[in-house]
Each structure stands twice: as C-alpha cells, then as structure tokens.
Amino acid sequence: LKIREMPKEQQEAAVLGGPPGSTSVTTTVINMPSEISKPDHVVWSLFNTLFMNFCCLGFIAYAYSVKSRDRKMVGDMTGAQAYASTAKCLNISSLVFSILVIIIFIIIYSTK
Template structure:
C-alpha cells in the first residue's frame, strides 16, 4: 500500500471582498526588516554581548510578519514603522560604539608605544 501526501497551500493574503486583483496592488505590503534586525542582534552580541539592546527591533519585525500573514495590514504598517525606527537607532548606536572603541584602542596603543 502506497501513501500519498496531499498538496497543501496556504495563501499569505486574505482573499476577502475588498481584495485587489492579482495583477494590481493598490497599497504595497509593509516591509518587515527581519534581516536587518537579526544583523543588529548579531552585531550587538559580538560587541560585548549587548544583543538585548536590539531585541525590540526583532520583536517588532516578527510582529510585522505575523500581522501580514493574518491580513492585518494596518497593524503590519504600524509594527513595520516601529521596527524601522528601532533598527535605525540600534545601527546608529552600534556605529557610535564602534567608533568610540576604535578611538580608545588607538589612544591606548599610542600611549603604549610612547612609554
């Protein structure tokens, strides 16, 4: 006896009464910024284990994906905006921390060479 698997597909958008035609989209889907959030978490973890500073961006990114799958585009737009702002703040803070670290390392190395 041979077992067969059924092909199952789940649509990512709701196909309600107000859905747009397949070839025409009136509003673009909000971006979820998950890759940027994961990159921020990894960079902050590499910089002294401070990955918790970028977890809010990752949470908002995942909430954006959840809202998109559920068909709640307004909630997805709101969470997408929060994820973008949190990722910008994390990226700027990481850049500043890296520049400060490089400056301190240069000062320490130059003071070691002088003495």
C-alpha cells in the same frame, strides 16, 4: 418554511465525505493582495540582533518585525505597518548606537 433534519446515515456521510464510491475534489483559494507589500524588516532586525545588539535594541526590533509579519499574514495591514515602523526605528537606533560605540572604542584604543 420547514427545516428537515437529515437522517443519521446522511449526516455521517456528509462528515466523512460522501459514499465510498464517490470522488470529491477540494480546492483552496488564496487571495493575494495586488498591492506591493510593505517590508517588515525581519532580515535587518536579525542582523542587528546577531551583530549590533546595543542594549538589546536589535532583539526588540526583531520581536516587532515578527509581530509585523504576523499581522501581515492575518491581513491587518495597518497593524503590520505600525509594527514595521517601530521595528525600523529600533533598527536605526541600534545601528547608530553600535557604530558610535565601535568608533569610541577605536578612538580610545588608538590614543593609548
């Protein structure tokens, strides 16, 4: 088995896309998984960050949601699901604590 090296002119032509008169078409194929993707809770986390950010739990949930979306884009569905689950728990905690604080303030101000 002999490996033949290309002359320098052919190497440059291969790098530049061929001779000037030739046309080449490059196509991009994107493989989309057929399964339904899992939610990453970015919108919910953003809402909690802006409006119900109890002890920065909403912001932390947003960070985990972005990590989940990044993992999903790479194709790591297990990692994406783990980050999404953490973001969901943080969102629930932030929502519950924020609602409790609002209810406590309403009770305090209504009894005065």
